[in-house]
Amino acid sequence: MKLVFAIVNSDDSQAVGKALLNAGFYATKLASTGGFLSAGNTTFLTCVEEDRLEELISVIREKSHKRKKTVPNSTPINSGIELPVEVEVGGATVFVTDVERFEKL
Numbered sequence: 001m002k003l004v005f006a007i008v009n010s011d012d013s014q015a016v017g018k019a020l021l022n023a024g025f026y027a028t029k030l031a032s033t034g035g036f037l038s039a040g041n042t043t044f045l046t047c048v049e050e051d052r053l054e055e056l057i058s059v060i061r062e063k064s065h066k067r068k069k070t071v072p073n074s075t076p077i078n079s080g081i082e083l084p085v086e087v088e089v090g091g092a093t094v095f096v097t098d099v100e101r102f103e104k105l
Contacts, residue, residue, distance in 0.1 A: 001099040002053050006044040006060050007032060009090040013042035015063040016092070020044065023059050025052075047102045057094060064092035 006027075008016050013029070020027050027046035034041050048056050070084045 001102050002048050002050055003097045003099045003102075004044075004046050004048060004053070004056060005095040005097075006046075007034075007093040008042050008044065008060070008064050009092075010040040010042055011067075012064045012090065012092075016042075016044065016060055019059045019063045020046070020056070023055065025056055025059070047099055053096065060092050060094060064090065066091040 006016070017027070017029060025046055025048065027044040030043040030045065032041045032043045044060075046056065067090045068086050070086050
């Protein structure tokens with residue numbers, strides 16, 4: 001049994017949640033905030049049998065999209081003007097750990 005923490009951009013969280021449910025995966029959804037850009041995220045926690053782990057990750061990968069976003073540059077150039085920079089945001093970060101015991105009460 002594996003415990004999966006999937007941190008997903010808020011823009012993709014509804015699509016990921018629906019796709020997980022349609023594939024027969026049940027997850028707990030937590031609102032979270034990323035350290036970079038302080039952007040809103042959703043963290044999905046789910047337990048899955050090891051033989052379905054790759055299927056779960058595929059569902060998350062399919063519904064989590066990277067996108068470009070323009071943000072203020074935190075390092076001003078010599079003139080003191082902060083020029084915006086383009087960064088890549090979105091996608092998903094997935095952590096997988098072993099579960100010694102799981103009970104649904």
